[in-house]
Amino acid sequence: MKNPAICLFILVIFLFPRNRAIANSFTDTSLLAEKNRSHLRLNEVNIHAARHFEEEFHPGSEKWYKLDVGSVAVFTSNEIQNRVYYDADGRFQFAVKNYEEKLMSEELKKLIKRRFLGYTIQLVTEIMTDDQTIYKVHIKDRHTIKTVQVWGDQLKVTEDYVNAEL
Numbered sequence: 001m002k003n004p005a006i007c008l009f010i011l012v013i014f015l016f017p018r019n020r021a022i023a024n025s026f027t028d029t030s031l032l033a034e035k036n037r038s039h040l041r042l043n044e045v046n047i048h049a050a051r052h053f054e055e056e057f058h059p060g061s062e063k064w065y066k067l068d069v070g071s072v073a074v075f076t077s078n079e080i081q082n083r084v085y086y087d088a089d090g091r092f093q094f095a096v097k098n099y100e101e102k103l104m105s106e107e108l109k110k111l112i113k114r115r116f117l118g119y120t121i122q123l124v125t126e127i128m129t130d131d132q133t134i135y136k137v138h139i140k141d142r143h144t145i146k147t148v149q150v151w152g153d154q155l156k157v158t159e160d161y162v163n164a165e166l
Contacts, residue, residue: 070089
């Protein structure tokens with residue numbers, strides 16, 4: 001990222017649980033639907049964002065949405081739900097991918113399975129900036145549901161709940 005303040009903002013939001021509500025409201029595409037926002041036509045998208053998106057992601061089936069702070073491109077590719085965020089000037093901010101265990105890297109899978117024996121992986125959320133990737137891995141066993149955050153070689157449990165399934 002070109003602006004260290006924005007990078008720090010993103011890391012603070014995703015690394016500290018008390019900021020989870022902010023992060024969820026900023027990245028949750030269901031909010032786009034709830035607010036009945038219609039998607040943007042390509043000629044309404046910032047040219048810098050559109051060019052960057054085409055060079056880096058180029059799926060062709062994306063839908064663009066206007067946000068208060070910029071725009072987001074939403075698309076699915078190879079069973080992976082993707083959202084790519086840009087600021088109001090069309091500068092890339094970060095990308096978010098959601099996918100199942102079968103699509104995660106073997107290295108990440110081994111890291112989680114070795115530390116959390118007996119847990120199954122439910123969902124992986126991958127957050128990518130220009131210079132860092134953070135994973136939020138949602139796991140569960142018979143008794144607990146956890147969210148584990150992985151960045152570099154560090155792991156941190158950010159959510160830990162009692163599994164109330166009967």
